[in-house]
Amino acid sequence: MFKKIATAATVTAALFVAGHAQAADTSSTLKINGSVASVCTVSIEDMSQTLNLVAGANKTVVGKITETCNAPSGYTIRIASANAGKLVNAANANAKVDYTVDYDQRQNTALNSELVQNYGNTQA
Numbered sequence: 001m002f003k004k005i006a007t008a009a010t011v012t013a014a015l016f017v018a019g020h021a022q023a024a025d026t027s028s029t030l031k032i033n034g035s036v037a038s039v040c041t042v043s044i045e046d047m048s049q050t051l052n053l054v055a056g057a058n059k060t061v062v063g064k065i066t067e068t069c070n071a072p073s074g075y076t077i078r079i080a081s082a083n084a085g086k087l088v089n090a091a092n093a094n095a096k097v098d099y100t101v102d103y104d105q106r107q108n109t110a111l112n113s114e115l116v117q118n119y120g121n122t123q124a
Contacts, residue, residue, distance in 0.1 A: 040069035042077075053087065053097050065103070067119075074120040079103060081111035 045064040051057040069075040079101065089095035100108045101115070109115055 036070065038069075038071040040067070040071055040075050042067050059102075069119070072121055074118065076119070077103075077117045079111065079115040079117075084113075085111035 043066045045066070047061055047063055049060055049062045051060060051062070065077075067075070067077065083096070085100070086096040086098055098110070100110050103109065103115060104117060106115065106117070
């Protein structure tokens with residue numbers, strides 16, 4: 001896409017300059033416009049950690065999230081828990097362990113409700 005625009009601009013510029021050269025004009029303006037589509041991606045890296053839930057685990061990095069977004073209006077990240085911030089034992093649904101997450105500047109955040117983080121256009 002960019003190569004086609006650049007080629008078209010070069011051809012137009014060459015014709016424009018050649019036309020003006022005959023008229024002995026020494027200054028011209030060439031205006032080129034373009035646009036970039038908004039693209040937002042999120043990738044998650046699983047750190048393959050094993051947690052000892054009996055002895056307790058604290059500040060263990062279990063994954064890394066990388067966000068990339070060029071949307072002019074910014075973007076929103078939402079993190080939620082299927083079990084309201086509790087790990088549930090598959091063999092015994094009554095055996096639950098609370099957990100928290102650290103995300104960006106939010107530390108020890110319980111996921112008993114959805115965590116919403118807005119990044120305005122200065123982050124885009």
